[in-house]
Amino acid sequence: MESPEHSTGARIGMWLFLLSEILLFGGLFLLYATYRWKHPGDFHAASQELSRLDGTLNTAILLTSSLTMALSIFTLSRERSARSTRRASLFLGATILMGCAFLVVKGFEWAAKFRHGLYPSSPVLLARPPGEILYFGLYFAMTGLHALHVIVGLCVLSTMLALLLRGSVGPERVAPVENAGLYWHLVDIIWIFLFPLFYLIS
Amino acid sequence: MHAHAAAPWYTDEGRRPGIRGWIFSTNHKRIGILYLVAVLSFFAVAVVLGVLMRIQSLRPEGGFVAPQTYNVLFSVHGIIQIFLVVIPAIPTIFGNFFLPILIGGRDMAFPRLNLFSWWLYMTGAVVVLLSLALGKGPVDTGWTFYVPYSLRTTVNVPLAVFGVFLLGMSSILTGVNIVTTTHQMRAPGMGFFRMPLSVWGLYSTAWVQILATPVIGITLVLIIMERLFGVGVFDPAKGGDPLLYQHLFWIYSHPAVYIMILPAMGIISDLFPVFSRKNIVGYKTVAFSSLAIASVGSLVWGHHMFVSGQSDTASIVFSLLTFLVAVPSAIKVFNWVATLYKGSIKVDPPFLYALGFIALFLIGGLTGLVLGALSPDVHVHDTYFVVGHFHYVIFGGMGFGLFAALHYWFPKMFGKMYNFKFATVAFLVLFVGFNVFYMTMLILGWAGMPRRYYSYLPQFAPLQRISSIGSYIMVGGLAMMFGNLIHGFLRGKKAPDNPWGGATLEWQIPSPPSAENFEEIPTVTGGPYVFSKPEEKD
Numbered sequence: 001m002e003s004p005e006h007s008t009g010a011r012i013g014m015w016l017f018l019l020s021e022i023l024l025f026g027g028l029f030l031l032y033a034t035y036r037w038k039h040p041g042d043f044h045a046a047s048q049e050l051s052r053l054d055g056t057l058n059t060a061i062l063l064t065s066s067l068t069m070a071l072s073i074f075t076l077s078r079e080r081s082a083r084s085t086r087r088a089s090l091f092l093g094a095t096i097l098m099g100c101a102f103l104v105v106k107g108f109e110w111a112a113k114f115r116h117g118l119y120p121s122s123p124v125l126l127a128r129p130p131g132e133i134l135y136f137g138l139y140f141a142m143t144g145l146h147a148l149h150v151i152v153g154l155c156v157l158s159t160m161l162a163l164l165l166r167g168s169v170g171p172e173r174v175a176p177v178e179n180a181g182l183y184w185h186l187v188d189i190i191w192i193f194l195f196p197l198f199y200l201i202s
Numbered sequence: 203m204h205a206h207a208a209a210p211w212y213t214d215e216g217r218r219p220g221i222r223g224w225i226f227s228t229n230h231k232r233i234g235i236l237y238l239v240a241v242l243s244f245f246a247v248a249v250v251l252g253v254l255m256r257i258q259s260l261r262p263e264g265g266f267v268a269p270q271t272y273n274v275l276f277s278v279h280g281i282i283q284i285f286l287v288v289i290p291a292i293p294t295i296f297g298n299f300f301l302p303i304l305i306g307g308r309d310m311a312f313p314r315l316n317l318f319s320w321w322l323y324m325t326g327a328v329v330v331l332l333s334l335a336l337g338k339g340p341v342d343t344g345w346t347f348y349v350p351y352s353l354r355t356t357v358n359v360p361l362a363v364f365g366v367f368l369l370g371m372s373s374i375l376t377g378v379n380i381v382t383t384t385h386q387m388r389a390p391g392m393g394f395f396r397m398p399l400s401v402w403g404l405y406s407t408a409w410v411q412i413l414a415t416p417v418i419g420i421t422l423v424l425i426i427m428e429r430l431f432g433v434g435v436f437d438p439a440k441g442g443d444p445l446l447y448q449h450l451f452w453i454y455s456h457p458a459v460y461i462m463i464l465p466a467m468g469i470i471s472d473l474f475p476v477f478s479r480k481n482i483v484g485y486k487t488v489a490f491s492s493l494a495i496a497s498v499g500s501l502v503w504g505h506h507m508f509v510s511g512q513s514d515t516a517s518i519v520f521s522l523l524t525f526l527v528a529v530p531s532a533i534k535v536f537n538w539v540a541t542l543y544k545g546s547i548k549v550d551p552p553f554l555y556a557l558g559f560i561a562l563f564l565i566g567g568l569t570g571l572v573l574g575a576l577s578p579d580v581h582v583h584d585t586y587f588v589v590g591h592f593h594y595v596i597f598g599g600m601g602f603g604l605f606a607a608l609h610y611w612f613p614k615m616f617g618k619m620y621n622f623k624f625a626t627v628a629f630l631v632l633f634v635g636f637n638v639f640y641m642t643m644l645i646l647g648w649a650g651m652p653r654r655y656y657s658y659l660p661q662f663a664p665l666q667r668i669s670s671i672g673s674y675i676m677v678g679g680l681a682m683m684f685g686n687l688i689h690g691f692l693r694g695k696k697a698p699d700n701p702w703g704g705a706t707l708e709w710q711i712p713s714p715p716s717a718e719n720f721e722e723i724p725t726v727t728g729g730p731y732v733f734s735k736p737e738e739k740d
Contacts, residue, residue, distance in 0.1 A: 008386065009311045009312075009382050009385075009386040010312075012311075012381070012382045012385060012386065013311065013312060013315070013378050013379070013382045016377075016378040016381055016382065016412050017374075017375075017378055019412060019413065020374050020378075020412050020413070020415065020416045021416070022416075023413060023414075023416035023417055024416035024417075024419055024420050025420070026416070026417065026420075027416070027417045027419075027420035027421060027424075027450050027453075028420055028424075030446075030449075030450070031424075031435055031446060031450075034443070034446060035435075035441075035443075039441070119431075120427075120431040120432050120433045120434065121431060121432035121433075121434075126440070129441075130440060130441020131441065133434050133440045133441050134434060134435060134440070134441050134442065137433035137434040137435050137440070137442075138433075138435060140431075140433060141424065141427055141433050141435065145420075145423070
């Protein structure tokens with residue numbers, strides 16, 4: 001059984017870490033704001049080339065995965081039984097699957113861009129106006145960094161699933177799962193900002 | 203009185219023997235010593251690079267090293283000193299070793315994360331050093347990695363930048379650990395306003411580490427992306443704006459100056475009451491001025507860019523905010539000096555360094571205002587004046603704060619004492635050399651000597667020579683100081699538990715402390731600077 005001080009400490013530490021993650025992306029959002037303000041027309045034109053369907057699909061996937069993540073923690077902390085552990089593992093497994101699905105969709109999206117010759121420093125892109133070059137530069141940088149966070153999140157969640165099945169975390173020791181969940185929600189929230197900023201420019 | 207005290211921290215081997223008992227130890231004191239050894243080793247390397255530059259500057263035509271080598275020298279000197287030494291030094295060495303003891307805890311909040319931070323730091327350091335040997339030569343961009351040059355130069359920028367990124371991550375995790383420890387690990391009765399002011403310094407610093415470091419992290423990642431994929435966000439040829447790089451860089455790198463100086467100020471605030479045997483004047487103002495410096499100091503980065511082409515409005519606002527930071531800084535200095543008044547002052551070696559800190563920090567701070575004012579900055583921007591100024595702040599401030607802390611806590615850490623007389627002489631040599639070195643730089647800069655030039659006009663020759671000689675004297679002082687400490691470590695007399703008569707918790711336990719710090723977690727009943735009468739001491 002973990003001491004309450006220790007789990008509070010772990011939670012404080014996690015929130016501080018998330019704060020630093022937000023600021024990491026903050027630098028990119030600052031660049032985005034500046035360049036979009038400078039080239040509003042180019043940004044609009046370039047965003048027409050993204051697949052809104054893929055973006056919406058991914059938003060739905062990631063939001064649902066946050067729901068199953070929250071359900072997993074909820075079942076763990078509501079009652080202490082083998083059944084709740086099993087259910088929490090199922091929810092966690094669903095979260096992991098949806099995270100993978102997000103990456104697959106993202107992969108297809110990127111691949112389509114590459115097929116059209118749209119990637120950093122590509123001849124097709126360099127022939128475009130500067131605003132579009134910057135838009136796609138930021139698109140790849142920001143969604144790429146976000147995808148990296150999804151991958152890290154998936155590793156963390158898989159570890160949690162393994163620990164859960166082994167019994168080293170569970171209803172008696174929820175804090176690690178909670179922290180993993182917090183991280184997953186952060187990944188989700190960042191996407192909630194990326195989606196309108198790249199796909200829904202009007 | 204400590205007849206049955208537990209074994210001291212460095213003989214208590216824990217689960218693993220030998221070297222593995224150190225590099226895999228999660229004990230905060232061992233991790234502190236790991237950092238101490240690493241940081242001081244890198245410091246020695248960077249000092250040698252600095253001396254090489256001063257040998258080159260003896261004559262106008264140089265001739266000691268090639269121009270490109272000189273570019274590498276000032277770049278690597280800066281990168282090592284800033285990212286490997288000055289930023290991590292006090293939080294990682296003394297924060298780790300003393301923060302839990304000062305607040306009455308047994309360890310940091312996250313001991314394993316703490317060890318991980320050290321490994322991350324060492325990995326970052328190794329990557330930076332590897333980058334010097336691999337690729338097309340060592341980095342020559344200066345420590346600031348300014349674009350577009352860092353995108354165009356052929357040398358191995360991406361690896362060096364990646365190393366610095368890892369160092370940044372390590373710094374963030376240390377910050378997370380310090381904030382959480384301060385909130386969670388305090389002993390019963392240790393309210394926030396009973397904490398020693400050094401803890402306030404570490405605490406404020408940790409917030410800046412958490413909030414500012416990620417911004418340079420992403421900036422460095424973008425440099426790597428630019429170099430590897432050419433994303434274009436900083437590349438003027440693709441519409442990118444180099445000025446934005448400077449903004450992002452200084453959003454971190456100016457607050458980084460406060461990461462350097464705030465913990466040193468905290469330690470100085472501990473030393474003044476102890477060596478004046480008198481409570482600090484205005485405890486709360488000193489504590490809150492740390493937070494004020496941390497917050498206002500995060501909003502002044504634009505003063506590095508007055509001549510970079512940012513808007514005049516922005517420059518005026520940044521200049522105003524820069525002047526505002528001087529207020530809480532000055533408050534601290536007034537409180538320290540007022541603490542001396544009618545105190546029972548004892549000038550032992552740690553206190554000498556504290557006094558030296560004030561003198562040098564004052565010069566550094568005031569020359570900073572010259573640079574923070576709009577019109578003089580145009581005149582002295584990118585000259586030796588800037589170099590002199592930040593060495594007064596960083597070396598004279600943070601460096602002397604570090605040396606003060608070393609001399610103050612040395613007997614507690616190792617249970618041995620160094621030679622006082624020799625420490626005093628070393629201080630004087632160091633102090634004189636320092637001022638001859640950097641004061642001359644200030645004058646040279648005022649006269650127009652640009653920084654980062656491997657040669658110069660003949661009229662600067664006499665002052666350049668004086669400055670170089672000052673640097674040799676200073677390095678002599680450093681060697682004497684470290685020699686004395688090493689001698690004390692090897693052969694020193696046994697130190698008493700409380701050599702300075704301090705009232706904070708670390709002086710209430712044996713020297714050196716046991717692995718667990720306290721046999722029983724103490725209950726705190728008063729402030730950190732309430733001194734008993736001397737005869738009541740045992």
